[in-house]
Amino acid sequence: MSATTRIALATLMSALVLLAPPAAAASSTAWNGLSPGDQQVLRPVETQWNDLAPQTRSRLLRLAQRYRSLPPEQQVRVRQQLGNWARLTPEQREQARAEPAVTADIASLELSPAPWSRRLLCMVYETLIVAALLLSGSLVALVWLPADAASTGSGWARLSLQAWLLLLLTAYFAGCWSRYGQTLAMKTWRLLITDAAGQRPSPGRALLRLALAATTLPLSxxxxxxxxxxxxxxxxxxxxRVWRIT
Incomplete structure (x- = not known):
């Protein structure tokens, strides 16, 4: 299943939980028993409605009832997500539910600008993880390098080690930012990185951020x-931009 498909499902399910307040379950409501307004919102899942699990139907119905109060851009997103979700097989839906860290939708999270102090503390915590990565990477490199090169510390051995550690750190930061929107330290401190559109940064943007951070850190x-x-x-x-997950 593609990442786009998994994201579509997790987006919808997150919205169902976070946007819809607790309400009386309408698990036994058949499609013909829905109001015209609810049917219009839920049209993408019409053919599957009566076969959906009661809990899923109840959540979808609560989302439909909240639909009119959502901003226009969020209404468009909900319609797109419903259409994508309707095309998934039951197996794909289960797989997406099993990967919440990858498929969690940023739009469904409650975010606020991250305070400077929290970002700074997260960076301090991040140095511990970086130190562990460098130590682990160095140990791995010693296994790869020939024994004579490792013992004498030849120029090419040092250069190879530095390139390997740089690649390791780049993969860690850029990979975590673009795939999850946060590193391990940021997850602990409940911080999230997005681009200007409110989405996880692309790999290219994540690499750019890393390069800029490395070259401007004191001033930054x-x-x-x-x-x-x-x-x-x-x-x-x-x-x-860095956000705090509230």
């Missing part, structure tokens, strides 16, 4: 005092 830490949105300099230049 002080930049929030001058920035109208309190962004780090590398976030301002890369078109990204």
């Amino acid at each position: 830490l002080l930049w929030p005092a001058l920035d109208r949105d309190r962004l780090f300099l590398h976030d301002r230049l890369a078109g990204t």
Whole structure:
């Protein structure tokens, strides 16, 4: 199943849980028993409605009842998600539910701008993870390198080790940012990175952010005092933003 398909399902299911308040279950409601307004919203799943699980039907119905109060752009997103969700097989739906970390929808999260202090503490915590990665990567490199090169510390051995560690850190940061929107440290501190459109940054944007952070870090830490949105300099230049998951 493609990542787009999994994201579509997880997006919808997250919206069902977070947007719909607890209400009396309408698990036994057949399609013909729905109001015309609810039927219009749920049209993409009409042919499957009576075969859906009672809990799923109840959540879909509550979402339909909240649909009119949503902003127009969110209404469009809900319609798209319903259409994508209707095309999934039961097996694909189960697979998407089993991967919430990958498929969680950013739009369904409650986000607020991350305070400077929280971002700084997260960076301090991140250094511990980076140190562990460098240590692990160095041990792996020692296994790969010939014994004589590792013992003498030849120039090409040092260069190979540095390139390997750089690749390891790049894969960690850029990979985590683009795939999950957060590193392990950011997950602990409940922080999330998005682009200007509110989505996880693309791999290219994640690489750009990493390069800018590495080259502007001292100045970047002080930049929030001058920035109208309190962004780090590398976030301002890369078109990204760090949020706190509330």
